[in-house]
Amino acid sequence: MENGPIRVGIIGTGRISDLHVLEYIANDDARIVALCDRNTGQAARKAAEWGLEGVAVDSDIDSFLARPEIDLVEILLPHHMHLGAALKAIAAGKIVSLQKPMCLDLGEADRLVEAAEAHDRPVKIFENFIFYPPVLKARELVDAGAIGEPLSIRIKSNPARSETAWVVPASATAWRQERHRSGGGPLVFDDGHHKFALAWHFMGQATQVHAFIGDCEGPDGSRLDAQSMISFQFPNNRIGNIEIVYSPEMELTSRHYPQDDRVEITGTRGVLFINGGHGRLGATPPVTLYRDGAITHFDVASGWEESFIHSTRHFLKAIRSGGKPVLTAREGREILRFASAAEQSAAEGRTIHLAP
Ligand SMILES: NC(=O)c1ccc[n+]([C@@H]2O[C@H](COP(=O)([O-])OP(=O)(O)OC[C@H]3O[C@@H](n4cnc5c(N)ncnc54)[C@H](O)[C@@H]3O)[C@@H](O)[C@H]2O)c1
Known part of the structure; x- marks a missing residue:
C-alpha cells in the first residue's frame, strides 16, 4: 500500500x-x-x-x-x-x-x-446515510444558516412494495428475524441505525428517548417492528422523532430496498425537506428549502448507491x-446507544434518559 x-x-x-x-x-x-x-x-x-x-x-x-x-x-x-x-x-x-x-x-x-x-x-x-448527496446538501445548507438554528428533525421510514426493487435473498431476511443474530428489530434497530445516525448528525446526541414499537406481518411471512414512533429531546429545547410505517400495498420506485425515507428539519427561520432515500414516491426534488416565503429546490444526485460511494471515498481519503473515519468506533457506539434506548423504552414503557 x-x-x-x-x-x-x-x-x-x-x-x-x-x-x-x-x-x-x-x-x-x-x-x-x-x-x-x-x-x-x-x-x-x-x-x-x-x-x-x-x-x-x-x-x-x-x-x-x-x-x-x-x-x-x-x-x-x-x-x-x-x-x-x-x-x-x-x-x-x-x-x-x-x-x-x-x-x-x-x-x-x-x-x-x-x-x-x-x-x-x-x-x-x-x-452511509450521512454521505447521501441530498443529506450532504442539507447539511451544507444548515451549516450556512439557511434555516436559522435547527429546532426539530422529523424522520419517516416508509417501507412499501416495489416492482423495481432488487431481490433480497431469504437468507438475508432470516438472520434479521432472530434477535440473537440481529440484536434488535429490522426497522428500528437495523435500518433504524441510519435514522438515528441522521438525527445525531444534524442535532447531536439525544438526552431523552421514548418509543412505541409495533409488530406486523411483513413480506414473505416475516415480522416487522412497525408501526413505530420514537420521539426524543436534545439539549436546548430541541426535539425529533422517527416514524416507521409499513404500507404493504403502496407501490414505489426503488432499485434497492422497497422503502421511502423522508426528513424534515425545522429551524428558527425555515424548513428543509430531504425527499427520498432508498426509494422515491414519484419524482420529488431531492432537497427543498422553505425560507422567507419562497420554496427552492436543489437537484443533487439521489441514487441511494451514491451514499456508499461517498462514504468509501471519504474513508480512502x-x-x-x-x-478521522466517519463514524469512529466511539461515534458508532453513540448511535447504538441511541437505537438501544428506543428498544429499551418500548420494552419497559418508559422514557430513557441518556447521560451526555
Ligand atoms: N448500510 C446499509 O444501508 C446496509 C444495507 C443492508 C445491509 N447492511 C449491513 O450489511 C451487513 C450484511 O448485510 P446483508 O444484507 O448483505 O446480509 P447477507 O445475509 O445478504 O450477507 C451476509 C453474508 O455473510 C456470509 N457469511 C455468514 N457467515 C459467514 C462466515 N462465518 N464466514 C464467511 N461468510 C459468512 C453469508 O454467506 C452472506 O453472503 C449487515 O451488517 C447489515 O446491517 C447495511
Whole structure:
C-alpha cells in the first residue's frame, strides 16, 4: 500500500456487497484483492459480475485475515459476527471498515471501542446515510444558516412494495428475524441505525428517548417492528422523532430496498425537506428549502448507491491524510446507544434518559 493502491478484502459477499464494491472498483487508490464468504460459489460469482480478475476467494475468515496482501478489511456480515470478525481484523493489523450497527449491544461495543482506540490503524463504522448527496446538501445548507438554528428533525421510514426493487435473498431476511443474530428489530434497530445516525448528525446526541414499537406481518411471512414512533429531546429545547410505517400495498420506485425515507428539519427561520432515500414516491426534488416565503429546490444526485460511494471515498481519503473515519468506533457506539434506548423504552414503557 505504501506507494500503490490500498488493497481491499471483503468479508461477506451478500446483498449489500454490490454497493460496497462500487467505489473500490472505480477509485484508482483502491484495489479489491480478496473476497471471503462461507458460500464460496457466491463469492466467485460476484467476483465475475464485478469484473474482478485474479482475486483470492476464501471460505474461512482466519485464513483470509492471514493474507499479508490485504491492507483494508470490509466486514459485511450478520450482526452477531461483527464483534468477532472486527477484533480478529484488528489483531491481524488491518485497516477496518465494519458495517453498522457495530455490535449486538453496548457491552460488545465497549470491547470494540477499546480495541479500535488501541489500534494504530483506522477503524471505521460504516454509516452511509450521512454521505447521501441530498443529506450532504442539507447539511451544507444548515451549516450556512439557511434555516436559522435547527429546532426539530422529523424522520419517516416508509417501507412499501416495489416492482423495481432488487431481490433480497431469504437468507438475508432470516438472520434479521432472530434477535440473537440481529440484536434488535429490522426497522428500528437495523435500518433504524441510519435514522438515528441522521438525527445525531444534524442535532447531536439525544438526552431523552421514548418509543412505541409495533409488530406486523411483513413480506414473505416475516415480522416487522412497525408501526413505530420514537420521539426524543436534545439539549436546548430541541426535539425529533422517527416514524416507521409499513404500507404493504403502496407501490414505489426503488432499485434497492422497497422503502421511502423522508426528513424534515425545522429551524428558527425555515424548513428543509430531504425527499427520498432508498426509494422515491414519484419524482420529488431531492432537497427543498422553505425560507422567507419562497420554496427552492436543489437537484443533487439521489441514487441511494451514491451514499456508499461517498462514504468509501471519504474513508480512502482519510486513510491517506491521517483524517478521522466517519463514524469512529466511539461515534458508532453513540448511535447504538441511541437505537438501544428506543428498544429499551418500548420494552419497559418508559422514557430513557441518556447521560451526555
Ligand atoms: N448500510 C446499509 O444501508 C446496509 C444495507 C443492508 C445491509 N447492511 C449491513 O450489511 C451487513 C450484511 O448485510 P446483508 O444484507 O448483505 O446480509 P447477507 O445475509 O445478504 O450477507 C451476509 C453474508 O455473510 C456470509 N457469511 C455468514 N457467515 C459467514 C462466515 N462465518 N464466514 C464467511 N461468510 C459468512 C453469508 O454467506 C452472506 O453472503 C449487515 O451488517 C447489515 O446491517 C447495511
